Amino acid sequence: MEVHHSLIVLAVILFSARVLGEVAGRMKIPPVMGELLAGVLLGPSLFGFIQPEATLRVMSEIGVLLLLFKVGLGTDV
Secondary structure, three states: HHHHHHHHHHHHHHHHHHHHHHHHHHOOOOOOHHHHHHHHHHHHOOOOOOOHHHHHHHHHHHHHHHHHHHHHHHOOO
16 A cells, blocks of 8 residues: 555656646746756645655655756756
8 A cells, every 4th residue: 555655746746846847847947946946835845745765865866866867967067
């Protein structure tokens, strides 16, 4: 049952990030800002809809690493 719950939570996170990313893109804002806003809205820091669990924590750390890697690729030094 735990795996089923984790998959539902992951689907909700991905769906909301995609929707808010599209909304941000239409407002001429980088889509990543909408995706970050989705994380803030759903996470425990604001409304607390999604409580962190071990599986979700690992996936979020991987997501942060990928985000930082993507930002680093776009940086000119």
